[in-house]
Amino acid sequence: MTGFGVALHPVNLLWALLGSVLGTAIGVLPGIGPALTIALLLPVTVQIAPTAAFIMFAGVLYGAMYGGSTTSILLNTPGESGSMMTALEGNKMAKAGRGAAALATAAIGSFVAGTLATLGITFFAPLVAELAFVFTAADYFALMVLSLMSVSVVLGASRVRGLISLLLGLALGVVGIDAQTGQARLTFGSPALLDGVELTVVLVSLFAVGEIMYVASRYRSMPPQINPLSGGAWMTKEDWKRSWKPWLRGTAFGFPIGALPTGGTEIPTFLSYTVERKLCKHPDEFGHGAIEGVAGPEAANNAAAAGILVPLLTLGLPTSATAAILLAAFQSYGLQPGPFLFSNSHDLVWAVIASLYIGNIMLLVLNLPLVGLWVRLLLIPRPYLYAGILVFAMVGIWGISTSWMDLLIMFVIGLAGYVMRVYDFPIAPVLIGLILGPMAETQLRRALAIGNGDPMALVADPLSIVFLGLAAIVLLLPLLLRRIKAAAG
Amino acid sequence: MTPKTRRPWWLGLVIVAIGLLWFFQGRSLPQLGGYAALGPGFFVTAVGGLLAVFGVILLVQIARGEKFEPQESEDAQSDAQTSWPSLLWAAAGAAVPLLTMQPLGFPLTAMASFAMVTRAFGSRRVLLDCVIGLFLGIVCWLGFSRLGVNLGQALPFAGW
Numbered sequence: 001m002t003g004f005g006v007a008l009h010p011v012n013l014l015w016a017l018l019g020s021v022l023g024t025a026i027g028v029l030p031g032i033g034p035a036l037t038i039a040l041l042l043p044v045t046v047q048i049a050p051t052a053a054f055i056m057f058a059g060v061l062y063g064a065m066y067g068g069s070t071t072s073i074l075l076n077t078p079g080e081s082g083s084m085m086t087a088l089e090g091n092k093m094a095k096a097g098r099g100a101a102a103l104a105t106a107a108i109g110s111f112v113a114g115t116l117a118t119l120g121i122t123f124f125a126p127l128v129a130e131l132a133f134v135f136t137a138a139d140y141f142a143l144m145v146l147s148l149m150s151v152s153v154v155l156g157a158s159r160v161r162g163l164i165s166l167l168l169g170l171a172l173g174v175v176g177i178d179a180q181t182g183q184a185r186l187t188f189g190s191p192a193l194l195d196g197v198e199l200t201v202v203l204v205s206l207f208a209v210g211e212i213m214y215v216a217s218r219y220r221s222m223p224p225q226i227n228p229l230s231g232g233a234w235m236t237k238e239d240w241k242r243s244w245k246p247w248l249r250g251t252a253f254g255f256p257i258g259a260l261p262t263g264g265t266e267i268p269t270f271l272s273y274t275v276e277r278k279l280c281k282h283p284d285e286f287g288h289g290a291i292e293g294v295a296g297p298e299a300a301n302n303a304a305a306a307g308i309l310v311p312l313l314t315l316g317l318p319t320s321a322t323a324a325i326l327l328a329a330f331q332s333y334g335l336q337p338g339p340f341l342f343s344n345s346h347d348l349v350w351a352v353i354a355s356l357y358i359g360n361i362m363l364l365v366l367n368l369p370l371v372g373l374w375v376r377l378l379l380i381p382r383p384y385l386y387a388g389i390l391v392f393a394m395v396g397i398w399g400i401s402t403s404w405m406d407l408l409i410m411f412v413i414g415l416a417g418y419v420m421r422v423y424d425f426p427i428a429p430v431l432i433g434l435i436l437g438p439m440a441e442t443q444l445r446r447a448l449a450i451g452n453g454d455p456m457a458l459v460a461d462p463l464s465i466v467f468l469g470l471a472a473i474v475l476l477l478p479l480l481l482r483r484i485k486a487a488a489g
Numbered sequence: 490m491t492p493k494t495r496r497p498w499w500l501g502l503v504i505v506a507i508g509l510l511w512f513f514q515g516r517s518l519p520q521l522g523g524y525a526a527l528g529p530g531f532f533v534t535a536v537g538g539l540l541a542v543f544g545v546i547l548l549v550q551i552a553r554g555e556k557f558e559p560q561e562s563e564d565a566q567s568d569a570q571t572s573w574p575s576l577l578w579a580a581a582g583a584a585v586p587l588l589t590m591q592p593l594g595f596p597l598t599a600m601a602s603f604a605m606v607t608r609a610f611g612s613r614r615v616l617l618d619c620v621i622g623l624f625l626g627i628v629c630w631l632g633f634s635r636l637g638v639n640l641g642q643a644l645p646f647a648g649w
Contacts, residue, residue, distance in 0.1 A: 185515075213583070444527065
C-alpha cells in the first residue's frame with residue numbers, strides 16, 4: 001500500500017502522465033512499438049531515479065496499446081498482432097459510423113482488463129515470488145528452456161525459422177567476456193566487443209532500422225483513410241450490456257495466458273474473438289461490426305500485456321520483446337527481477353504496480369477526448385516520419401557509449417531485420433535469446449557444477465522434469481497435432 | 490496466379506556459415522573442466538552446431554518449396570515488388586553514420602541519414618530534407634545532451 005503512496009506523489013504522477021502520453025502517441029504511429037519506445041527512452045532515464053523511470057515505462061506500455069487499438073479501429077491498421085482482432089470488427093463499426101462506440105468499448109474494456117489484471121498481479125505475483133525461492137539452478141534452467149522454446153515456436157509461421165531466430169539471439173548473447181571464467185568469446189580481437197552486444201542496440205536495429213528498410217522498399221504512398229468519428233454518440237445501454245461480459249471473459253483469457261512463459265498476445269485475442277463469436281446472440285453481426293468482437297479481444301490484449309509482468313517481476317523471465325527491454329532496464333539499474341526483487345526492492349515493485357492502476361485511469365481519461373489529436377499525428381508525411389525514426393534510433397544507439405562498433409552492429413543487424421521481414425522470420429526470439437541466453441547458460445553451468453558434472457543433475461528434481469517435459473511438448477506439439485489430424489481422416 | 494516459389498538458398502548458406510563460425514570459435518575454447526564443470530566453449534559450440542543443423546534443415550525446406558511470405562506491416566505492401574533503389578537509399582542512410590559520425594558529429598550525420606531515408610521514400614526535395622534533417626539533428630543533440638545522454642561533440646573536426 002505504500003506503493004500507492006509513492007505512485008501518487010505528484011512528481012511520479014507526472015512521469016506516469018508523460019509515459020501514457022508518449023505511449024499513446026507512439027502506439028498510434030506506425031513502425032514503433034512499446035518495446036522500441038522504451039529502448040529509445042533508456043539512455044534518457046539514466047539520469048532519473050529507477051522508480052520514476054519504471055513508472056514512465058508502465059505508462060508507455062499501456063499507452064502504446066491504447067494507441068494501437070485506436071488505429072486498428074479507425075484505420076484498420078493494427079499496430080501489433082494483439083490488435084488484429086480488434087481491427088476486424090472495430091473497423092467495420094467505424095465504417096458504419098459507430099467508431100466512437102468502438103473506441104469507447106475498447107478503452108473501457110482495456111481499463112477493466114488492465115485493472116483486473118493489475119489486481120491479479122498484486123495478489124498473484126508475491127505468491128509466485130515465494131515459490132521461486134524454492135527453485136534450484138536446474139529448475140531455473142529448465143524454466144528458461146521452456147520459455148525460450150515457447151517464444152520461438154508459438155510466434156511466427158515456422159518452427160524452424162523461429163528456432164533459427166532464437167539461435168541467432170543466443171549466438172549474439174555469447175559475444176563478450178564469459179562471466180564465469182573471464183574468457184573472451186567471439187570478440188575477434190576487438191576490444192569494443194568485450195562488453196558484449198547491447199540488447200538496446202539490437203532491438204533498435206531490428207525494429208527501427210529493419211522496419212525502415214522494409215517499408216521503404218515496399219512503400220505504398222496511399223494516405224490512410226481516416227473514418228470520421230461522426231454518427232452515434234458513445235455507447236448506448238445496449239452496447240454496455242453487450243460489452244461487459246466479453247470484457248470479463250477477455251480478461252480471463254488474457255491474464256493467465258499472458259502470464260505463462262509462452263507469452264504472446266495473439267492466442268488470447270484470437271481465443272476471445274472465437275469465443276465471443278460462438279456465444280454472441282447476434283452471430284450474423286460478426287464480420288459487420290459486432291461490439292463483442294471489439295470488447296473481448298481488447299480486454300484480452302490488455303490483460304495479456306499486464307500478465308507479461310508476472311513472470312518478469314517474479315522470475316526475471318522475459319516473454320516478449322517488451323519484457324526483454326524492461327529486463328534490460330532493470331539490469332541497467334543494478335536490479336535483478338526475481339524473487340529477491342520483491343524482498344529487497346519492495347517499494348519500487350509496489351510503486352510500479354500502483355502506477356499501473358493509475359496509468360490505466362489516466363489513459364481512460366486522456367484518450368477518449370483526445371482521440372482526434374492522436375489521429376492527427378498520422379498526418380505526418382511518411383517519409384519524414386521514418387526518417388525521424390532513424391534519427392531517434394541513432395540517438396538511442398550512439399547515445400549508449402558513442403561506439404563505432406555499435407553503429408556497425410546497427411547497420412548489419414538492421415539489414416538482418418530487413419531480411420527477416422522479407423522471409424518471415426520472427427524477430428522477438430532474437431531479443432529474448434540475446435537476453436535470456438546468458439542467464440540460461442549461467443544456470444546450466446551452475447546446475448552442473450552443483451551436480452559435479454553429472455548431466456542427470458538437470459533433471460534431478462520434479463520441477464525441472466516438468467518444465468523440460470513441457471518444453472518438449474511445446475516443440476513437438478505441432479507435429480503431434482498433424483499426426484492426430486491425419487489419423488482423424 | 491500462383492506466386493513464384495522463392496528459393497533463398499543464400500539465406501540457408503549464410504545461416505550455416507554463421508553456425509560453423511560459432512562452432513569452430515567455440516571449439517577453440519575449453520569445452521569442459523574448470524570450476525563450472527562446463528567451460529566457456531561448450532555453449533558456443535552447441536549454439537553454433539545447432540545453427541548449422543537448422544541452416545541445413547532450412548536448405549532442405551527451401552528445396553521442398555517452403556513458402557516464404559513477407560511479413561505484414563503498416564505502410565508496406567507485402568506483395569509489392571521490392572524497390573531496390575529505395576532499399577539502397579534506406580540502407581545507405583543506416584550505413585552513412587559509419588563514415589560520418591566520428592569525423593562530422595551527430596547533427597550532420599543526422600542530416601545525411603534523414604535526407605537519405607526521405608529519398609528512399611521518394612521525396613525529391615533534397616535541400617528541404619537536408620534542412621529538416623539538420624534541424625532535427627541539432628535539436629536532438631541539444632535536447633538529449635541536456636537530458637544527460639552523451640552524443641559526442643557536435644562538430645568534431647572543428648572541435649565544438
